[in-house]
Amino acid sequence: MPRALFSALFCGETFDTEELREFQKLAVNYRLGAGETIFSEGELADSVFGLSRGVVRLYKALPDGRRQILIFALPGEFLGLALANRHSASAEAIGEVAVCRFSRVELRKFSQSSPNLVRLLLEFTARQLELTQDQLLLISKGTAAEKVATFLVDWRSRLLRVTAVSERVPLPMPRQDIADFLGLTLETVSRTLTKLEQRNAIRIVPKGVLLTGLEQTSLVLARACEPHIPN
């Protein structure tokens, strides 16, 4: 993962260098260890975060503990951009993480004089919305094999935007996280990965997978291999 400043990561082309410098001044940078909480659902949202290094799980939970991971955030992405004054989700570090914290009010002040920032936030939010809508379709209508295969392909392509990735796709998160992202159990994720490996679509390695053979195609078309066309 790169070590650049958050604003340069995400805002690269949107801000000119002057604006960028001003924006950067608002941020407080710090680091967190594996498993640490950045913010929690329901908490007062007086801060907004930018992720500059590492991977973060963003999730919502029900009172009885059922959990849905909304996204695995990557460097350059915003966290906790709620419009309400309470966070609507929780964010936890997966492995070591570096974030920059912005005060909500300062960010708002800055945005008054910077149409670029508002435009940037709109673009980011719209992208998140599309991702979430795709996720909704996948979770709602996909089989276990489709979910896992699609997850691997999508995750790889998102990683490509921040890191050079070879054939080996790292999976820093545990099986339970993948399960909670895909609406499955960790056992089903494990079984499905094994099945994909038996079909030579992937190879399972410690903390990752190798997307072998026909790569994307073979994976997404895992569906075509299935006997039934469900739903």
Add this chain to the structure above:
Amino acid sequence: MPRALFSALFCGETFDTEELREFQKLAVNYRLGAGETIFSEGELADSVFGLSRGVVRLYKALPDGRRQILIFALPGEFLGLALANRHSASAEAIGEVAVCRFSRVELRKFSQSSPNLVRLLLEFTARQLELTQDQLLLISKGTAAEKVATFLVDWRSRLLRVTAVSERVPLPMPRQDIADFLGLTLETVSRTLTKLEQRNAIRIVPKGVLLTGLEQTSLVLARACEPHIPN
């Protein structure tokens, strides 16, 4: 459903009357009949729409026909606000509908001189994002009873913002749409509604339901009635 102009519906407090008038000039108003398509996934997104009357289903579909309804749009909401230049979802009228069409390029031009519009769009998109995230949690982790009960309560509360609603909650969409919104089959939706009726949580009437008894509470707590705490 009210007959007001779209911009007044949604932009009410954001624009001053001057801006409102200018904005209104950009719109072309027209109507569609039940089942008509407003735009389709993959189509060139040269237009953006505002819904001024009626209900619209916004959905994504897989090549084999599996369909996920993302939201039932209500008057005052935007449709087709993509950042890409192709629509990422399809929109169809449920019953009679009135929309205003904005040219994408004109809207963009207008937004250059109107920070208010960009802020408005950001707010709207952020709200949509939160709705979709909630939907993700519900679909992924909810039982059939929770899904249906939550849908009825949420739908009612969204309706309250545009119409005076009594105890009777109208359901203009067919069972299949509800099923595709909740990630169920129409049979399961039907059975679940029947079960809720037997428990005196609702009464099923033509084109709607009556939320009787303990209303919201009893419905959402449908979960507590179930023997198991799944997942």
Add this chain to the structure above:
DNA sequence: CGGCTACTTGACATCTATCAACCGGGGTGG
């Protein structure tokens, strides 16, 4: 009245969850 569509209900199949055992690597401490 006939036929259509939306909806309901029933019997059965299937996918995934659940419960449980087992495996393997890495760290710790004797």
Add this chain to the structure above:
DNA sequence: CCACCCCGGTTGATAGATGTCAAGTAGCCG
């Protein structure tokens, strides 16, 4: 250095919720 333990992961047997297939009903429009 080895033994142990712990945690994450895999694998197996079983069960349950929802999907599937099919029949039947009700309301609506021509």
